Amino acid sequence: MMGGRKDLVIFSDIEIESALKKAANRAPGEVIREIRESGLKGRGGAGFPTGVKWDLAAKADGERKFIICNADEGEPGTFKDRVLLSDYAEQLYAGMALAAYSVGAKEGIIYLRGEYEYLLKGLIATRKVVRGKNLLGKNIAGKEGFDFDVYIHLGSGSYVCGEESALIESLEGHRGEPRNRPPFPVTMGYLECPTVINNVETFITALHIAAKGAEWFRAFGTSKSTGTKLFSVSGDCLRPGVYEFPMGITVAALLKEAGGENAKAVQVGGASGRCVGRSEFESTLAFEGIPTGGSIIVFGEHRSMLGVAKNFMEFFVEESCGQCTPCRYGTTTLLEGIKMLENRKCSMRYLRELISLGESMQIASKCGLGQTAPNAFISILKNFKHEIMVGKQTEQAIQGE
């Protein structure tokens, strides 16, 4: 299932215990400096520098601090965290402990999406093993006063709860509605305490950096996007699965590895990402190129791209928390528009209005969900206007038969 190369960064061998010991023998500030120098940016999508986040939390006032692992993995087309949670959980716990040591936190939480409840047993069993090795618990790695443990919270089926402020609301027993920011979680997060929230992959990558050094990590990837990234590849390709590639790989090179060279388009970044047509296949997957949390969905020649846009928009209509108007009204209006296009009932003037509505949503929505919901629709229109307005539409929208 694991595609291709296994031995770059995340899937490279690591001595977990000695990694944590090595870190615990340094001052917390030194560990944070190593992470900063590595250039590691968050792997959950937004790409905030991890070392900076940890530093802010370390310097924030508060007796009680939290480390939260965002294991809500709800972005369509993403499944790399599922693989990490099932096969690399020991590294995840150690990575969270590393963060805890760096910022001075004693409590950790894994927010596990409800759909992954079947992973819970394994996570609990691994936690027991990890506690047995003294990588969680009291005086971790033999270091006096390095106490940290992790509790697992199960989600209840809501995509927007992956957004960090909604995740905190959810943990506190509320509806998962995103908050206004600032304040940011690093100063006022869970229970109003300084809180670090990172993606599963981010914690594991940080552990490897602590073990092998910033310089080793920077040797992978590009100068602006250091290291490697896990990609979840699905759709019309011969070898779907999880791949680790250096940041900066081109879409074309990735397609070759996965056996998807014949694609007519690729959706990069899931429903909230954008559709990339053939003319852009030489673009790079990196923060300075096409940024992504790692979801890659491949579309073959026979697929109806309007059907694809419709599937994504239905997703957003159902997952919008409904708190703000641009998103609530915008997603339903765009879906209506897509249905009009499907029925050949959309004037060019109205289509332009829809695009401008989408652009307003990108600016005026309160959180990332509404800000990114129009992306797929707008980029699919840009790349496939002819197919959508003129070309023959298949009767079965996406399946293409």
Next chain:
Amino acid sequence: MLASEKEQLHQDVVMFAENCASHRSGLLPVLQHIQREYRHIPAEAMQEVADAFNIHPAEVYGVVSFYSFLSTKRKGKFIVRLCKTISCDLAGKNGIATQLENDLGVKFGQTTPDGKFTLEYTHCLGMCDQGPAMLVNDEVYSKVTLESVTDIIESYIRKSGAHVTQGGAE
């Protein structure tokens, strides 16, 4: 609800509330527990929870209505959730959907009359490389085919001794 069920519910809620010192962070775990035990969150339970956490029942309802895994309507013993998101769609989820409706004799969103199965759609399950994917309660099934999906349902029917009327949905 039976009187004995009510008493059990009360004890459970009090225990959960005590565990978290009635802090609201314990709210979702207790609601998840009630959902699991009673297959829905009955009105009495919302009242119990509101009392235990010192909040208004409307607050509890607000939370219950937000999360797709919590419901005020009673669900079947087995909840079948088929992924309808893009990669599973590409992998042929439509055929599976029809097959499920035919095998269970209900439409999506419905529960079989004997209360054994609820059929629902869900969004991406994180199995996109192995679609079509579905969950039955918390068991995940991937690469389901027209044949295997029927076998899966059959295995649950055997597990529960349930009798499900065969034949197409109306």
